[in-house]
Amino acid sequence: MKNTRFRDKEYIEYLNESRESFFWDEKQFELILKHINLNAIHSFLDVGCGLGYLTFMMAKFLPNNCGIVGIDVDSKLIEIAQGNAKKRNFSNITFEVGNIYALEKPKNSFHFIAEQLTLSHLAGPQDAMNELIRILKPGGFLLLIEPNNIAMSVVDNSTTRNLKIEEKLAILSLEMKVQQGKIKLGEGNDNFGDHALELLIKSNMKILDVRLCDKLNPAYPPYNLTGKEKLLQFVKNELSPYWKKVFKRYYVAGGGSSREFEAIWAIKKRVTKEIERTIINDSYYNVHAGLLYSYLSTKTC
Numbered sequence: 001m002k003n004t005r006f007r008d009k010e011y012i013e014y015l016n017e018s019r020e021s022f023f024w025d026e027k028q029f030e031l032i033l034k035h036i037n038l039n040a041i042h043s044f045l046d047v048g049c050g051l052g053y054l055t056f057m058m059a060k061f062l063p064n065n066c067g068i069v070g071i072d073v074d075s076k077l078i079e080i081a082q083g084n085a086k087k088r089n090f091s092n093i094t095f096e097v098g099n100i101y102a103l104e105k106p107k108n109s110f111h112f113i114a115e116q117l118t119l120s121h122l123a124g125p126q127d128a129m130n131e132l133i134r135i136l137k138p139g140g141f142l143l144l145i146e147p148n149n150i151a152m153s154v155v156d157n158s159t160t161r162n163l164k165i166e167e168k169l170a171i172l173s174l175e176m177k178v179q180q181g182k183i184k185l186g187e188g189n190d191n192f193g194d195h196a197l198e199l200l201i202k203s204n205m206k207i208l209d210v211r212l213c214d215k216l217n218p219a220y221p222p223y224n225l226t227g228k229e230k231l232l233q234f235v236k237n238e239l240s241p242y243w244k245k246v247f248k249r250y251y252v253a254g255g256g257s258s259r260e261f262e263a264i265w266a267i268k269k270r271v272t273k274e275i276e277r278t279i280i281n282d283s284y285y286n287v288h289a290g291l292l293y294s295y296l297s298t299k300t301c
C-alpha cells in the first residue's frame with residue numbers, strides 16, 4: 001500500500017501524544033455503548049485505526065469471543081499498532097492493511113464498525129461511508145467520531161485573551177484558509193463532524209445517539225496533568241519547520257498568499273513564545289476545549 005502523510009515521524013508523534021492522554025473518558029464510552037447489546041456483538045472493525053488507540057479502548061467493552069479487527073491504509077502504522085497490541089497483551093485483535101474505499105470484506109460482515117478522525121481526512125467521506133455501510137450487517141452499529149477543529153481557534157487561553165481583535169481574526173483566518181486548502185487538495189475536512197449527521201441521514205442510517213467528547217485536559221500550574229516539560233514540548237512543536245510547511249501548503253492552496261501567511265505566522269510565533277514564557281513562569285492557563293462529536297447509528301435495511 002502506498003506511503004501516506006500519516007507515517008511521517010512528526011505525525012506519528014502527534015498521534016501518540018494526542019491519543020494517549022487527550023481523548024475519551026472510558027465512562028463516556030459506557031454512555032454511548034448503552035444503546036448496544038454488547039454480548040450480541042461478535043465482529044468489530046475500527047477503520048483508519050492508526051496506532052490502534054480506539055481499537056484498544058473498544059476492546060475493553062467487547063465480549064471475549066468478539067473478533068476485533070483494525071484496518072489502516074498505511075502499513076507502517078499497522079506495524080506499530082500490532083506492536084502496541086502485543087505490549088498491552090491483546091491477543092484477540094488483528095490489524096490489517098486496507099483501504100476504506102474498497103475494503104476486502106464481504107457485504108453484511110460486521111456487527112459493529114467504528115472510526116475516529118478518519119473520514120475527516122478523506123476527499124470522499126460519502127464514498128467511504130457507503131463502503132462501511134455495505135460491510136455492516138443489517139441492524140449493525142456504526143460509530144463515527146469526528147471533530148470541528150476550527151472551534152479550538154476561538155477558545156481563549158491566558159495569552160490569547162490579551163490579543164487585539166485584529167490579531168485574533170488573523171489567526172482565525174489562517175486556520176480557515178488552511179481548512180479550505182486541505183479540502184481543495186483532497187486531504188479532508190477538519191470540520192467534517194459538522195456534516196456527518198446529514199450524510200448519515202441521507203444514507204438511511206437511524207441515529208441512536210449524538211454526543212460531544214466531554215474530556216478536557218486543562219493546563220494550569222504546576223502542570224501535573226501533562227507534565228511541564230511535555231507541555232512545553234507540545235507547544236514548541238506547533239512552530240516546528242514540519243508543521244509550518246504543512247500549514248503553508250494548505251494556506252496557499254486555500255487561496256492565501258505566501259506573504260500573508262508569513263505575516264500571520266509571525267503573530268502565531270509571538271503568541272507561542274509568550275505561552276512558552278508563561279508556562280516556564282507558572283502563569284499559563286488553558287482549558288483546551290474543542291468539539292469532538294460521536295454519532296452512533298444503526299443500519300435499518
Ligand SMILES: C[S@@+](CC[C@H](N)C(=O)[O-])C[C@H]1O[C@@H](n2cnc3c(N)ncnc32)[C@H](O)[C@@H]1O
Nearest residue numbers: 006019048049050072073074099100116117118
Ligand atoms: C488522524 S488519523 C486517526 C487514527 C486513529 N483512528 C486515531 O484516532 O488515533 C487518520 C487515519 O486514517 C488513515 N487513513 C487515511 N486514509 C485512509 C484510507 N483510504 N483507508 C484507510 N485508512 C485511511 C490514516 O492512515 C490514519 O491512520
